[in-house]
Amino acid sequence: MSAGGIERAVEQTLSRLRRLDSRPDSSLPVPTAPAQPAPRTLADLYRDHRMQLVRLAILLVDEPGTAEDVVQEAFTGLHRNWSGLRDESAALGYLRIAVVNGSRSVLRRRRTARDYVPPHQVNARSAESLAMLSAEHQAVVDALATLPPRQREVLVLRYYGGLSEAEIADATGISRGTVKSTASRALDTVAKVMAGRPTRR
Structure with missing residues (x-):
């Protein structure tokens, strides 16, 4: 698969997961719109963004x-820093x-610790989303699971989180140039893994 094909595959996969995870949860009541928009609260952010996070x-x-x-x-x-944040965008960035x-x-x-044991139970919504993938x-x-942490962070934030290079740089504490080069190396590694070839990290 070409480099462009790998990038499209990663983007399509993580975009599909994002769409699946953004579906309304039918077990929750549908909120009614207030007559006048109320200020966003921590509870609003938790309800609207928790699953994607x-x-x-x-x-x-x-x-x-x-x-x-x-x-x-x-x-x-x-919650501890709520009063110091200027708006919802700053809260999401935090x-x-x-x-x-x-x-x-x-x-x-x-x-x-070197003693990681996979769990026996998984989050039901996440398991459902994964099960719906081709x-x-x-x-x-x-x-993606084989990538070094920083490479995985960059691809996940870009294609699942939908963040720009500047936003990824802010979230990870690296420069925009490093974001770009890290994404390129990560996509190369994904291509090698999917082709069944040995990878270099």
């Missing part, structure tokens, strides 16, 4: 239970950075 974390740490914990910690931190940093901490602890999309998700 959990998926983001799952794609970074490969473990649904841990991903849930990472997102809970991110919202806890947001949450993305917190999820990336929390995921990095998990991976550091996991490398140190075999080709599943292969892309499996290839």
